Amino acid sequence: NAGVTQTPKFQVLKTGQSMTLQCAQDMNHNSMYWYRQDPGMGLRLIYYSASEGTTDKGEVPNGYNVSRLNKREFSLRLESAAPSQTSVYFCASSEGGTGGTAFLFGSGTRLTVV
Amino acid sequence: AQTVTQSQPEMSVQEAETVTLSCTYDTSESDYYLFWYKQPPSRQMILVIRQEAYKQQNATENRFSVNFQKAAKSFSLKISDSQLGDAAMYFCAYRRWGNKLVFGAGTILRVKS
Numbered sequence: 001n002a003g004v005t006q007t008p009k010f011q012v013l014k015t016g017q018s019m020t021l022q023c024a025q026d027m028n029h030n031s032m033y034w035y036r037q038d039p040g041m042g043l044r045l046i047y048y049s050a051s052e053g054t055t056d057k058g059e060v061p062n063g064y065n066v067s068r069l070n071k072r073e074f075s076l077r078l079e080s081a082a083p084s085q086t087s088v089y090f091c092a093s094s095e096g097g098t099g100g101t102a103f104l105f106g107s108g109t110r111l112t113v114v
Numbered sequence: 115a116q117t118v119t120q121s122q123p124e125m126s127v128q129e130a131e132t133v134t135l136s137c138t139y140d141t142s143e144s145d146y147y148l149f150w151y152k153q154p155p156s157r158q159m160i161l162v163i164r165q166e167a168y169k170q171q172n173a174t175e176n177r178f179s180v181n182f183q184k185a186a187k188s189f190s191l192k193i194s195d196s197q198l199g200d201a202a203m204y205f206c207a208y209r210r211w212g213n214k215l216v217f218g219a220g221t222i223l224r225v226k227s
Contacts, residue, residue, distance in 0.1 A: 033215075040220075042118075042205060042219045042220050043215075044217075045216075048214055058214065088157065090159065092159075092215075102149065102161045102164060103161075103215050105158070105159035107156075107157060
């Protein structure tokens with residue numbers, strides 16, 4: 001099915017461990033995004049990539065790194081996981097440049113850091 | 115910076131009745147877009163409806179409609195003939211031309227049978 005694919009769907013990490021969340025879209029979208037969702041705070045932007053080859057910080061970038069591997073793929077890396085990074089993570093994509101186009105979201109990754 | 119406020123953490127509605135979810139936003143821009151997203155227990159984010167700020171006519175999608183008041187910076191969602199499947203978290207979101215999507219904190223909607 002066309003859309004945004006995130007892996008894994010669930011993950012438990014120990015404090016200090018590292019991991020990479022993978023995201024791929026097959027909509028030929030220019031822009032991709034990583035959000036985190038926490039209770040009572042909605043979705044907050046971590047990093048985004050307006051186009052292939054560019055990345056920019058969002059609202060809550062500390063503790064994360066990203067890589068726009070190609071037009072399809074945008075990964076999020078936690079170098080040294082902390083309990084404060086326990087959250088649900090969403091990848092999204094959009095055509096970019098046209099404000100009215102909707103974002104298409106992946107199904108999310110529930111990450112627990114113990 | 116743009117902010118989006120949803121002042122109702124939870125709402126309840128009886129099946130077949132109508133409910134309105136509130137959203138206000140803060141911006142100095144005149145050209146932007148507003149969205150409502152639905153997140154059911156499956157966690158999937160589903161677009162419900164969108165509104166372009168330069169259009170005065172309120173958007174409608176079947177049982178879902180909005181009341182867009184640009185001067186008041188208000189964007190409420192009305193769900194008519196509520197169904198059990200409407201139970202979900204609803205997020206209001208703002209997007210300026212070519213920019214990222216900013217979300218409110220969300221409103222949990224419960225539908226009673």
